Amino acid sequence: MTFSLVARCAKTGQFGMVISSSSPAVAARCAHVRAGVGAVASQNITDPALGPLILDRLEAGLSAGEALNAVTTGRAFIDYRQLLVVGRAGAVNIHSGQQVLGVWGEATGTDCAAGGNLLAGPGIPAAMVAAFEGSKGHLGERLMLALEAGLAAGGEAGPVHSAGLKIADRLSWPLADLRIDWADDPIGMLRAAWDVFAPQMAAYVQRAEDPTQAPSYGVPGDE
Numbered sequence: 001m002t003f004s005l006v007a008r009c010a011k012t013g014q015f016g017m018v019i020s021s022s023s024p025a026v027a028a029r030c031a032h033v034r035a036g037v038g039a040v041a042s043q044n045i046t047d048p049a050l051g052p053l054i055l056d057r058l059e060a061g062l063s064a065g066e067a068l069n070a071v072t073t074g075r076a077f078i079d080y081r082q083l084l085v086v087g088r089a090g091a092v093n094i095h096s097g098q099q100v101l102g103v104w105g106e107a108t109g110t111d112c113a114a115g116g117n118l119l120a121g122p123g124i125p126a127a128m129v130a131a132f133e134g135s136k137g138h139l140g141e142r143l144m145l146a147l148e149a150g151l152a153a154g155g156e157a158g159p160v161h162s163a164g165l166k167i168a169d170r171l172s173w174p175l176a177d178l179r180i181d182w183a184d185d186p187i188g189m190l191r192a193a194w195d196v197f198a199p200q201m202a203a204y205v206q207r208a209e210d211p212t213q214a215p216s217y218g219v220p221g222d223e
Helices: 026-030 050-059 064-072 124-133 139-152 186-209
Strands: 002-008 015-021 031-034 038-044 081-086 092-096 105-109 112-117 162-168 176-180
Touching (some): 002 139, 015 026, 015 031, 026 038, 031 162, 038 112, 050 064, 050 081, 064 081, 064 092, 092 105, 092 112, 105 124, 162 186
Antiparallel strands (some): 002 015, 031 038, 081 092, 105 112, 162 176
16 A cells, blocks of 8 residues: 655765555654654554654664564564664665565665555565665655656556655754645645745744744745
């Protein structure tokens, strides 16, 4: 029901992920990022609690593999989960349980990992990793290119209806948290949202840290 990619930007230290699914509001359940710590996708038959649990282990100093093992070992129903993890140093790890749905796949690359289930073909995650590794620029743009590459490679076996992009930078709240919760073209709509939001991203951070230095809000009545 899902394909996603988690990643770290080696230049900025930002963490982020993109995801799309035939289910509604997929990013609300499956996307987990934490500044200075890592990113986790918790998908397939989803347990949203697993994302924060893995991030807690990463924050405590465990590697991506150690954090994943700590949370999955002995856990009930773990065969129904697909988990992607990237940690501080860019190390990645994946768990795909024996009960992952349909055609599924996973792939890892430099500072990134991708995975999916109920896919049109098992090569979709590798296409996403290749797109991420072959791109430059802001982490958000590279994530979008990876998601678009996954769709172009076949995406999910059926039509997708939701998508999301989430990025953590240096603050306790996300630098970007964009979601299309139900639409006929969620990835196209997410692209449009990112293209609008990206040029304003730094301004929203400035407004939080020091509104006296923030640029104009660009709304009627603002001077």
